[in-house]
Amino acid sequence: MSSHKHTPISARHTEKPSFNAEQMAEVQRVIAQYPEGKSKSALIRILHMAEEAFGGWLSIETMDYVAEILKIQPIEVYEVATFYTMFNIEPVGKYVFEVCHTGPCMLVGSDNIITYIENKLGIKVGETTKDGLFTLKTAECLGACGYAPMLQCGKIFHEHLTPEKVDQIIEAYRSGNTNF
Amino acid sequence: MGRRILLEHDNVSGIETYEVYRKQGGYRSVEKAIKKMSPEQVVEEVQKSGLRGRGGAGFPTGMKWSFIAKPEGVPRYLLCNADESEPGTFKDRYLMEKIPHLLIEGMIVSSYALGCNQSYIYIRGEYMWILDILEKAIAEAYANGWLGKNILGSGFNLDLSVAPGGGAYICGEETALIESLEGKRGNPRIKPPFPAVKGLWGCPTVVNNVESIAAVVPIVNDGGEEYAKIGLGKSTGTKLISASGNLVRPGVYEIEMGITVEEFIYGDEWCRGIANGKKLKACVPGGSSVPILPHYLVCKTATGEDRLMTYESLADGGFASGSMLGSGGFIVFDEDQCVVRNTWNFARFYAHESCGQCSPCREGTGWMEKVLNRLEHGQGNMRDIDLLAEINKKIEGNTICPLGDAAAWPVAAAIRHFREEFEWHVNDRETSQKRNYGLVKEPSPIK
Numbered sequence: 001m002s003s004h005k006h007t008p009i010s011a012r013h014t015e016k017p018s019f020n021a022e023q024m025a026e027v028q029r030v031i032a033q034y035p036e037g038k039s040k041s042a043l044i045r046i047l048h049m050a051e052e053a054f055g056g057w058l059s060i061e062t063m064d065y066v067a068e069i070l071k072i073q074p075i076e077v078y079e080v081a082t083f084y085t086m087f088n089i090e091p092v093g094k095y096v097f098e099v100c101h102t103g104p105c106m107l108v109g110s111d112n113i114i115t116y117i118e119n120k121l122g123i124k125v126g127e128t129t130k131d132g133l134f135t136l137k138t139a140e141c142l143g144a145c146g147y148a149p150m151l152q153c154g155k156i157f158h159e160h161l162t163p164e165k166v167d168q169i170i171e172a173y174r175s176g177n178t179n180f
Numbered sequence: 181m182g183r184r185i186l187l188e189h190d191n192v193s194g195i196e197t198y199e200v201y202r203k204q205g206g207y208r209s210v211e212k213a214i215k216k217m218s219p220e221q222v223v224e225e226v227q228k229s230g231l232r233g234r235g236g237a238g239f240p241t242g243m244k245w246s247f248i249a250k251p252e253g254v255p256r257y258l259l260c261n262a263d264e265s266e267p268g269t270f271k272d273r274y275l276m277e278k279i280p281h282l283l284i285e286g287m288i289v290s291s292y293a294l295g296c297n298q299s300y301i302y303i304r305g306e307y308m309w310i311l312d313i314l315e316k317a318i319a320e321a322y323a324n325g326w327l328g329k330n331i332l333g334s335g336f337n338l339d340l341s342v343a344p345g346g347g348a349y350i351c352g353e354e355t356a357l358i359e360s361l362e363g364k365r366g367n368p369r370i371k372p373p374f375p376a377v378k379g380l381w382g383c384p385t386v387v388n389n390v391e392s393i394a395a396v397v398p399i400v401n402d403g404g405e406e407y408a409k410i411g412l413g414k415s416t417g418t419k420l421i422s423a424s425g426n427l428v429r430p431g432v433y434e435i436e437m438g439i440t441v442e443e444f445i446y447g448d449e450w451c452r453g454i455a456n457g458k459k460l461k462a463c464v465p466g467g468s469s470v471p472i473l474p475h476y477l478v479c480k481t482a483t484g485e486d487r488l489m490t491y492e493s494l495a496d497g498g499f500a501s502g503s504m505l506g507s508g509g510f511i512v513f514d515e516d517q518c519v520v521r522n523t524w525n526f527a528r529f530y531a532h533e534s535c536g537q538c539s540p541c542r543e544g545t546g547w548m549e550k551v552l553n554r555l556e557h558g559q560g561n562m563r564d565i566d567l568l569a570e571i572n573k574k575i576e577g578n579t580i581c582p583l584g585d586a587a588a589w590p591v592a593a594a595i596r597h598f599r600e601e602f603e604w605h606v607n608d609r610e611t612s613q614k615r616n617y618g619l620v621k622e623p624s625p626i627k
Contacts, residue, residue: 041362043363044346080363080364083348083366085348107511142306143306143307144270145269146424146430147430148430
C-alpha cells in the first residue's frame with residue numbers, strides 16, 4: 001500500500017551496467033529533446049531504458065550509472081525510481097504480469113483472473129516462479145476498462161481475459177513465442 | 181445519429197499514417213491558422229467555441245489560454261496531458277492509438293496560438309507502445325515540414341517530443357505533471373503561482389488534455405461558432421466517453437453532448453444495455469472520482485427530468501442527487517455488484533496513489549481503505565460508517581491538490597445513496613459475505 005511514499009532500496013548488481021553504443025545513441029537522442037541544462041527531464045525515460053537493458057529491474061549500480069550519465073546526484077535518481085510504481089527495484093522474473101484490479105476490471109471478474117493465474121503458476125501476487133520466468137503483480141487502473149479484464153506484460157496489453165486466454169498467453173511466453 | 185468530429189475517420193484503414201491522414205483532410209487547420217490567422221485569432225476561435233477542458237475539470241480552454249503570461253524573452257511551453265489514469269477512462273488512449281496525427285495537428289495549432297516553440301506530450305508510462313506510435317507520427321510530421329524550423333515558410337518554429345511517466349496517477353494533476361517532466365517525483369506544487377505564470381522550468385506553461393487539444397483542429401477548420409452549435413447550452417461540442425463495467429457493448433464513443441443518459445446506456449448505437457439481461461444498479465458517470473448515482477438517479481434527475489450527457493445535467497442536484505461529467509469515464513454496475521466492495525476498491529486506489537505530501541490525504545486515504553476493507557469483509561461496526569464521513573470531511577479541501585477531494589467524494593456519495601447496503605454489511609455480516617445486496621430502495625419524497 002501507499003507505494004509512492006517510502007520504499008527502501010537495497011538490491012545490487014554484481015557488475016557495473018553499461019549501455020551499448022546503440023542504446024547510448026538513443027539515450028543521447030532523448031537528452032537532446034530538452035533545452036541545455038535541463039537534461040534531468042530525460043531521467044524517467046532513461047530509467048525505463050535502463051530497466052529494459054539491465055534485467056528488467058533497477059539495481060543501485062544501475063541507478064548510479066544513470067546519475068552519472070545525467071550528471072546528477074544518485075539520490076535524485078533513487079527518489080524518482082522509488083516514487084513511480086512501474087520501476088522494479090528488486091529482481092523480477094523475465095515476464096512480469098501486472099493484472100489490473102481497479103473498479104472497472106473488478107466489475108467484470110479481475111479477481112477471478114488473478115486467482116486463476118496464481119493457481120496456474122503456483123505463486124501468489126508479488127512472487128516469482130522458481131524458474132524465474134514469471135512475476136505476478138496487481139496494478140491500479142491501466143486504461144483498458146472497456147476491454148477488461150486485462151493484464152500488462154512489458155509493452156503489451158492482453159485484454160478481454162478468460163481462463164482459456166490466460167492459458168494461451170502463459171504457453172506463448174513459455175515457448176518464447178511472444179509475437180502477439 | 182451521433183455526430184463524430186474527432187473520430188470521424190477512425191475506421192479508415194491506415195489513418196495512423198501520414199499519407200492517409202493527409203488525404204482525409206489532415207493538417208488543414210495548420211495551413212489555415214499559420215497562413216491566414218494571427219495567434220490571437222486562434223485563441224479567439226477557441227474562446228468562441230466554448231470548449232471546456234476534457235481531462236475532467238471542464239474549465240474553458242480558451243480562458244485557460246488567455247491566462248498565459250508573456251514576459252519578453254522567456255519561452256512558453258504547451259504540455260499535452262496524456263497521463264490518462266482516472267479509473268474508467270481510456271478515451272485518450274483510443275484517440276492516440278488510432279489517429280496520432282490528430283493530436284499532433286492539434287499540438288501544432290495550439291502551440292502557434294500560445295507562441296510556444298517547444299511542446300511536449302506527457303504520456304503515462306504504461307502506454308509505452310503508444311509513445312512509439314506517436315514518435316513515428318511525429319517523425320512523419322517533421323519529414324513533411326509540419327514540425328521543425330520555419331513551418332510553411334512562416335518563420336514559426338516548433339519542436340515536439342513525447343515524455344513518458346513512470347506509473348503515478350497523481351501526474352495527471354498539472355503541477356505534478358510538470359514536476360515529473362522536470363525529472364522529479366510527482367508531488368503537486370502549491371498554487372499560486374499557476375503554471376500559466378510559472379510552470380515548466382519556471383516558465384509560463386499551459387497544460388491541456390489530449391481530447392481538448394484534438395478538438396482545436398475542428399474548431400480552427402470550421403470556426404468556433406460552428407463548433408459551439410454542436411452540443412447543448414454550455415456543453416458545446418462532442419465528448420469522448422469511455423464506457424466500461426457491465427455493459428453489452430463497452431468501449432469508446434464520441435457523443436454529441438445533449439443525448440440522454442438512457443439513450444447512451446440502452447441505445448443500439450451506443451452501449452446496448454446492461455450485460456446478461458441484468459438490471460442497472462448504479463453508475464459512476466465521469467471517472468472514479470465523481471459521485472456514484474443509484475439506479476433511480478441515473479436516467480432521471482431528482483426532479484424527474486431526463487438526465488442528459490452534459491456537464492450541467494449530470495451535475496443537476498449537486499452532490500445530493502447529481503454527479504459530474506468529469507473525464508467521461510462512464511462505469512456501469514449491474515444488480516449483482518456490491519457497492520461496499522467497489523467503494524473499498526476505489527479507496528484502495530486512492531490510498532495507493534496518494535503522493536504522500538499532505539497529511540490529510542496520505543493518512544486519510546489509508547484510514548478510509550482500512551475501514552472500508554473492514555466493512556466489506558463483515559468486520560465493521562455502525563460507528564465505522566460515520567467514521568468514514570468524519571475522515572472525509574477532514575480530507576476534503578485540506579490538501580494541496582484535488583486528489584484528496586477525489587478520494588473523499590466517491591465514499592461520501594456511496595454512503596449517501598447506499599447507506600442501507602453499508603448497514604446491511606454490519607447487521608447481517610454472514611449473509612453479506614455470501615451474496616450481494618441487490619438494488620437499493622428509492623427513498624420516498626419528503627414533502
